[in-house]
């Protein structure tokens with residue numbers, strides 16, 4: 141393990157919320173918040189593509205780095221969109237009652 145056992149996405153969510161609310165000119169989070177959701181969401185999309193490329197290339201170190209960028213930017217988009225991570229986790233927890241294919245069928249009945 142990498143020593144990150146006690147650091148959770150909820151911890152990072154708290155940091156992101158604090159930085160988004162700050163007017164620190166050195167804060168990347170605050171700058172994304174100022175630019176607004178279209179810019180932050182586009183950045184999330186770029187990080188998703190970079191993660192896909194790293195996954196296909198099969199480089200675990202690059203995949204780790206790009207996945208970290210992706211998760212951070214997802215938390216920024218959730219913060220700007222006023223969606224608590226707990227709501228996303230509750231939705232994921234709800235889905236544990238069924239298999240992925242059952243969940244897919246429930247979304248697209250018929």
Ligand SMILES: N=c1c2ncn([C@@H]3O[C@H](COP(=O)(O)OP(=O)(O)OP(=O)(O)O)[C@@H](O)[C@H]3O)c2ncn1[C@@H]1O[C@H](COP(=O)(O)O)[C@@H](O)[C@H]1O
Nearest residue numbers: 152155156159160166167168169170183186208209212213
């Ligand atoms: N985990 C992260 C994190 N991961 C990635 N990034 C930033 O996301 C950007 C990634 O974009 P790119 O790789 O495309 O690099 P870039 O070209 O410099 O980015 P752009 O100029 O295109 O936006 C970089 O600026 C990274 O520094 C992050 N910025 C912040 N955090 C966390 O958020 C905390 C608060 O950060 P500040 O708001 O900057 O204080 C930090 O202490 C970290 O814990």
